[in-house]
Amino acid sequence: AQTVTQSQPEMSVQEAETVTLSCTYDTSESDYYLFWYKQPPSRQMILVIRQEAYKQQNATENRFSVNFQKAAKSFSLKISDSQLGDAAMYFCAYSYSGTYKYIFGTGTRLKVLA
C-alpha cells in the first residue's frame, strides 16, 4: 500500500529566509504524481506545486521549488524568501493513474517569524 510521511509536525522560519519541508513516500507504481498543498487558516486547500514522476526536472513555481529524488522516494518543498503569508499547514500528497486517489501526509505547520 502507498504511504506518505511528513516527519516534521511543525517548522519555523524567519521572514525572508529559506525553509525546506520534508516528505517521503512509498509506492511500487512507476507512473505517479506528487503534490504540495497549502492550507491557511481559511481552511481552503491551495495547490502549491506538482511533480510528475516521469519528469526528472524538479518543478518550480516562483518562490516554491521541490527536490524530487525518485530512487530515494523523497519529495521536499523549498520555500525561498519566506513571507508572512506563507504561514499555513502544508500537506504532501501522492496520486497515481486510474482512480487518481490522493494519499496525504499528516502535514507540517509552518510558522513565519517577523
Next chain:
Amino acid sequence: NAGVTQTPKFRVLKTGQSMTLLCAQDMNHEYMYWYRQDPGMGLRLIHYSVGEGTTAKGEVPDGYNVSRLKKQNFLLGLESAAPSQTSVYFCASFSGTNYGYTFGSGTRLTVV
C-alpha cells in the same frame, strides 16, 4: 464561478441523527472524492466516484454512504452520527487530464 461547492459549511448534530452533505461541481469532472480531515492525521479518503452512477470505498468508509446519481453532484450521508465523525469534510473533483484536484471549502461537522 466555476468550482466545487459544499453545503452546509457548518453543522452541529446530536448523536444518532442523520444528515447529508452535498458536493456540487460545474466543471463536468468525472472523478469526485470525499475526505475527512482530523488533527494530526491529514486528509483521509472516505468514498470516491469515477463517474456518474459509480461509487467506491476509500480508506475510512464505515458509517458513511454516498451516491452519485448525477455527474455534477456527490452526496455524503451519515445515517446515525457518532462523536467520532466530528471532523472537517472536504469534497474534491478531478477531470482526469489535468492533474490537481479542485477542492471545496470544507464542512465543519460537530457531533455532540
